[in-house]
Amino acid sequence: xxxxxxxxxxxxxxxxxxxxxxxxxxxxxxxxxxxxxxxxxxxxxxxxxxxxxxxxxxxxxxxxxxxxxxxxxxxxxxxxxxxxxxxxxxxxxxxxxxxxxxxxxxxxxxxxxxxxxxxxxxxxxxxxxxxxxxxxxxxxxxxxxxxxxxxxxxxxxxxxxxxxxxxxxxxxxxxxxxxxxxxxxxxxxxxxxxxxxxxxxxxxxxxxxxxxxxxxxxxxxxxxxxxxxxxxxxxxxxxxxxxxxxxxxxxxxxxxxxxxxxxxxxxxxxxxxxxxxxxxxxx
Ligand code: NDP
Numbered sequence: 540x541x542x543x544x545x546x547x548x549x550x551x552x553x554x555x556x557x558x559x560x561x562x563x564x565x566x567x568x569x570x571x572x573x574x575x576x577x578x579x580x581x582x583x584x585x586x587x588x589x590x591x592x593x594x595x596x597x598x599x600x601x602x603x604x605x606x607x608x609x610x611x612x613x614x615x616x617x618x619x620x621x622x623x624x625x626x627x628x629x630x631x632x633x634x635x636x637x638x639x640x641x642x643x644x645x646x647x648x649x650x651x652x653x654x655x656x657x658x659x660x661x662x663x664x665x666x667x668x669x670x671x672x673x674x675x676x677x678x679x680x681x682x683x684x685x686x687x688x689x690x691x692x693x694x695x696x697x698x699x700x701x702x703x704x705x706x707x708x709x710x711x712x713x714x715x716x717x718x719x720x721x722x723x724x725x726x727x728x729x730x731x732x733x734x735x736x737x738x739x740x741x742x743x744x745x746x747x748x749x750x751x752x753x754x755x756x757x758x759x760x761x762x763x764x765x766x767x768x769x770x771x772x773x774x775x776x777x778x779x780x781x782x783x784x785x786x787x788x789x790x791x792x793x794x795x796x797x798x799x800x801x802x803x804x805x806x807x808x809x810x811x812x813x814x815x816x817x818x819x820x821x822x
Pocket of ligand 1: 690804
């Protein structure tokens, strides 16, 4: 039976080191500040924004949430971003996705100063990510790499298969895994013979959002299985992986909840600190 990759435990250890880092920055007069722009009333976004706020408060990071109405104009959002870009006290900035239909998410994200782009979503930072010369990383992907590092799972020469090609998870994770010398395949909704490809994975990551779509017969014996999916099923949270059955075959597996999720919010805060240090010439 596969061993658990305990993201919750790692997140809590990391949290302790982050709070002492924040305290030491503050002693030197450096104050990390994260601004989150949330537009409209998407219930999931509100939950995510609140959980970031709780985490930031716990670590002593100042977080300001700009809650804008659902009918906000793109022009006004761009103006707000310009003013936050220009404010030297703001060290990190993000727009919570999704945005309402009258707002072009690409235009809004492109307007964020790459030096403050804590989600690593601006074209400049995505380019740096693929060049392997990045100063910020998307939190979920960074958390997954840290989890593998923590359990000393070396990616060199491994066949890594990522199901899902979103800009926030699948694609940036592929870039980071490539940097660690894995041979990476990215699968998506048009992939033919998905199971044939997942079965070849030494490290299989699923970031789709379909409850328990990865079954035991799609997984190689002894694989490392990382489940990013968060799905609500019959009142409980489940991942994209059929955990109980796949655990029988895997060498290592992340649970849902308690795997990748807790690392994402922790790593967002780590990125805030990284950007803050860089802006103060401390990196
Ligand atoms: P997106 O909806 O942006 O992307 C989903 C991806 O899955 C797309 O690339 C899509 O392909 C692919 N896909 C859909 N159906 C299939 C299928 N049947 N077979 C293969 N691929 C398929 O999702 P996100 O990346 O934002 O999130 C994915 C999941 O991860 C969600 O459950 C989300 O809640 C969770 N999540 C969890 C985080 C955490 O911290 N644990 C952080 C972020 C997300 P195509 O591109 O062709 O449409």
